[in-house]
Amino acid sequence: MHAKDIMSTPAHTVHADAPVGDAVVLLERHSFTAVPVVGDDDTLIGMISERDVLRQMAAGGMPRRVRDVMSSLPVTAWPDADLADVAAVMVQRDAHTVPVVAEDHVIGVVSRSDVLRTLLPTDDAAQREAQRRLDAYAGGQRRWPVAVHDGSATVDGRFDDDTEKAVAEALVRTTPGIATVGVTARAA
Structure with a gap:
């Protein structure tokens, strides 16, 4: 950073x-x-x-x-x-x-x-940063909402393929303040 x-x-x-x-x-x-x-x-x-x-x-x-x-x-x-x-x-x-x-x-x-x-980001700060990263990856669109609670992130939405899902998961996992990531979305 x-x-x-x-x-x-x-x-x-x-x-x-x-x-x-x-x-x-x-x-x-x-x-x-x-x-x-x-x-x-x-x-x-x-x-x-x-x-x-x-x-x-x-x-x-x-x-x-x-x-x-x-x-x-x-x-x-x-x-x-x-x-x-x-x-x-x-x-x-x-x-x-x-x-x-x-x-x-x-x-x-x-x-x-x-x-x-x-x-030392708060959950709110980590959520904002993770969402910013996902929105940027999605070309400025909000395709995958993310929620963060106690350092654990959950990503929701539909992905075009497993590669897109893996990239989105990596973007969230590397966000400061996020320890774990769960993806509730499935590939389209």
Whole structure:
């Protein structure tokens, strides 16, 4: 799995010359811990986090502009970065949020909760992902409904042949959070 598979889009950013209050509103409104900071050409130049704002306030008042409090040289990921590598860097650098960057522009954001949700998915998340995979395999159609309970998936529907059934079963079996698969469908 890659950063592009779990990143949140569109990425909310704040301009370096914006008032710090704008960043605080964005952090609070969306329950973010950090937001990418962009410059005049809309390229990534830093991050501003709750910690950055609190640290500045504790040191003697409220800064006026985002650039006065942001952290420069943020940890970033490219869209095809392996999720395990992104998670490792988050831990090593104590990063709660990692912007996903293509050609210096922020195209998405991966948070720690995104990684946890992917690595330790709930039944609902596993069901959504398994259904997404099956629908994509079926050319965008919902041919095989899937249900997940306690990590066990059940696939229903009609398959054209045993190969189609085996591929669908493999797609569901390899979905994170699914331990077993039962297929109640039969070949057509």
